[in-house]
Amino acid sequence: MIHHGLKGITCAETAISHIDGEKGHLIYRGYEAKVIALQSSFEAAAYLILYGTLPDAHELLDFQEKLTAERTLPKHIIDLLETLPHHMDDMAVLRTAISSLGTDSFAYPPRPEEAIRLIAVTPTIIAYRYRRIKGEEAAAPNAQYGHAENYLYMLTGRRPTEAQKKTLETYMILAMEHGMNASTFSARVTVSTESDLVSAVTSALGTMKGPLHGGAPSGVTKMLEDIGEKENAEAYLTAKLERGERLMGFGHRVYKTKDPRAEALRIKAEEVAGDDRSLDLALHVEQEAVRLLEKYKPGRKLYTNVEFYAAAVMKAIRFDDALFTPTFSASRMAGWCAHVLEQASNNMIFRPSATYIGSFPQAAQQL
Ligand SMILES: CC(C)(COP(=O)(O)OP(=O)(O)OC[C@H]1O[C@@H](n2cnc3c(N)ncnc32)[C@H](O)[C@@H]1OP(=O)(O)O)[C@@H](O)C(=O)NCCC(=O)NCCS
Numbered sequence: 001m002i003h004h005g006l007k008g009i010t011c012a013e014t015a016i017s018h019i020d021g022e023k024g025h026l027i028y029r030g031y032e033a034k035v036i037a038l039q040s041s042f043e044a045a046a047y048l049i050l051y052g053t054l055p056d057a058h059e060l061l062d063f064q065e066k067l068t069a070e071r072t073l074p075k076h077i078i079d080l081l082e083t084l085p086h087h088m089d090d091m092a093v094l095r096t097a098i099s100s101l102g103t104d105s106f107a108y109p110p111r112p113e114e115a116i117r118l119i120a121v122t123p124t125i126i127a128y129r130y131r132r133i134k135g136e137e138a139a140a141p142n143a144q145y146g147h148a149e150n151y152l153y154m155l156t157g158r159r160p161t162e163a164q165k166k167t168l169e170t171y172m173i174l175a176m177e178h179g180m181n182a183s184t185f186s187a188r189v190t191v192s193t194e195s196d197l198v199s200a201v202t203s204a205l206g207t208m209k210g211p212l213h214g215g216a217p218s219g220v221t222k223m224l225e226d227i228g229e230k231e232n233a234e235a236y237l238t239a240k241l242e243r244g245e246r247l248m249g250f251g252h253r254v255y256k257t258k259d260p261r262a263e264a265l266r267i268k269a270e271e272v273a274g275d276d277r278s279l280d281l282a283l284h285v286e287q288e289a290v291r292l293l294e295k296y297k298p299g300r301k302l303y304t305n306v307e308f309y310a311a312a313v314m315k316a317i318r319f320d321d322a323l324f325t326p327t328f329s330a331s332r333m334a335g336w337c338a339h340v341l342e343q344a345s346n347n348m349i350f351r352p353s354a355t356y357i358g359s360f361p362q363a364a365q366q367l
Contacts, residue, residue: 002355006185006352011180011185011350012180012188012343013346014179014180014339014342015029015052015342016028016029016049016177016335016338016339016342017029017033017049017177017178017179017335018179019178019179019254019255021252021254021255021256021257022256022257023257024255024257024258024259024260024263025260026178026260026261028045028048028049028176028177029048029049029052029053031048031054032260033173033174033176033177033260033261033264034174034260034261034263034264036048036173037170037173037174037261037264037265037268038170038264038267038268040054040173041060041146041147041148041169042146042147042148042169042172042173043060043063043064043067043146043147044060045173045176045334046063046067046119046147046176046334047059047060047063049176049177049334049335049338050112050115050116050334050337050338050341051112063116064146066113066116066120067116067119067120067147068120068141068143069120070116070117070120070121071120071121071123071124071141071143071150072121072124072140072141073121073124073125073128074101076100077097077100077101077121077125078128080096080097080100081093081097081125081128081129081132082132084096086133089209090126090129090130090322090323090325090326091205091208091209091214091325091326091329092209093125093129094122094125094126094129094205094326094329095202095205095206095209097125097129098118098122098125098198098201098202098205099198099199099202101117101118101121101198102196102198102199102202106196106197106198106199107196108191108194108195108196108344109194109344110191110196110197110200110337110340110341110344111197111341112337112341114197114198114337115197115334115337115338115340115341118197118198118201118333118337119330119333119334119337120147122329122330122333123147123150123151123154123330124141124154126151126155126323126326126327126330127139127151127154127155128154130155130320130322130323131154131155131157136157137157138154139153139154139155139156139157140154141154142154145159146165146169147169147172148165148168148169148172149165149169151168151327151330152164152165152168152317155323160317162272163272163317164317166268166271166272167268167269167272167313167316167317168313168317168319168327170264170265170268170313171265171310171313171314171327171331172327172330172331173331174261174264174265174306174331175261175306175310175327175328175331175332176331176332176334176335177332177334177335177338178332178335181213182207182208182210182212182213183203183204183205183207183208183213183332183336184204184332184335184336184339185207186200186203186204186206186207187200187201187203187204187336187339187340187343188200188339188340188343188350189203189350190202190203190204191340191343191344191347192343192347192348192349192350193349194344194347197337197340200336200340201333201336201337201340204332204336205329208325208328208329208332209325214325214328214329215307215324215325215328217249217307217310217311217314217321217324218311218321219248219249219307220248220249220307220308220310220311220312221311221314221315221321222248223236223247223248223249223285224278224281224282224285224311224312224315227281227285228281229281230280230281230284233281233284233285233288234288234292237285237288237289237292238292241292241293241296241297242296247289247293248307248308249289249304249305249307249308249309249311250289250290250293250302250303250304250305250308251293251300251302251303251305252303252305255303255305256301257301257303258303258304259303259304259305259306261306261309262303262304262305262306262308262309265306265309265310265312265313266283266286266304266309268313269282269283269309269312269313269316270283276316278312278315278316279312279313279316282308282309282311282312282315286304286308289304290302290303290304310324311324
């Protein structure tokens with residue numbers, strides 16, 4: 001029997017995360033990801049994912065200091081970012097820059113210190129490239145700011161508001177880890193050959209780049225822009241469903257109830273929205289869409305997915321669509337690294353087999 005795409009195949013044991021798609025739970029190391037996202041900092045969540053326990057105050061401070069110390073770009077990465085073609089895809093740039101970090105200091109077996117370095121430096125690479133492409137001076141990392149705040153600062157050159165910082169931080173925690181997804185699997189396959197951490201996350205970045213994984217919130221952003229005002233929502237969504245089209249940001253392969261990540265992002269969005277009209281519109285569109293999906297697609301269990309609220313909050317913090325997949329990757333870096341460390345701690349090389357469907361040599365050809 002062939003399991004195309006390895007669907008339904010369990011290929012590892014993991015203590016990092018658990019997804020219950022029927023009940024709508026995402027567990028990070030024994031804690032609801034939703035609770036971690038709403039109550040912890042990026043740094044505390046990344047520590048939990050990497051080390052398996054929430055840090056005490058001393059451990060958190062130590063971890064924050066290590067992350068802060070590793071944010072700066074080495075000169076050869078700056079030179080590289082300055083020379084890569086302007087038209088190069090953002091994810092291709094990130095993959096190339098991360099790959100170029102792979103000097104002799106990264107070797108098998110992978111170490112947590114290497115993971116810290118990668119988690120710390122990824123936002124700096126993204127922000128550096130983003131500003132330089134726009135013809136602006138890069139903003140050096142600011143040691144006074146936490147991980148998410150500093151990322152926003154490096155992107156804009158301005159200190160973000162508390163609401164912007166909290167919104168991005170919540171998103172980054174929720175995007176940090178999601179079981180044996182395609183990019184995580186790639187990272188584990190690469191390290192299973194006793195390759196190094198940089199090679200493993202470079203594989204993961206190449207996998208994340210594909211639209212079936214890294215996605216893009218542009219479908220949702222466009223829908224919200226097309227709707228424009230609350231009073232247009234019902235007619236717009238009904239027309240789409242009447243034409244047999246899909247509503248972007250709804251439905252999920254795994255979650256057959258509310259996606260807990262979308263739930264947490266909605267709660268945070270409501271908390272920080274203030275008088276932001278774009279979030280108000282998103283909340284209304286969500287309500288209408290869920291109601292209409294139940295009417296047009298009864299029993300299909302179609303609820304809001306993470307992409308809907310990712311798009312809504314990114315729009316609220318004035319994030320360019322182009323930053324979505326790189327930011328998703330900067331968040332997932334923690335999950336990838338944790339999986340690579342876990343794989344290496346109990347390694348067996350991945351080597352599935354394939355059923356040959358080509359031709360065989362004719363008898364006369366055989367020597
Ligand atoms: C994510 C997705 C691919 C999951 O699909 P799935 O669980 O395999 O579900 P299926 O594609 O088998 O669809 C099952 C039924 O629900 C319908 N459906 C699924 N998602 C829908 C949506 N967003 N809008 C309208 N109908 C939808 C399908 O048309 C199908 O209807 P049918 O039984 O009448 O044929 C799908 O929900 C989708 O395309 N969503 C929109 C795109 C999106 O938001 N992607 C981001 C995911 S994070």
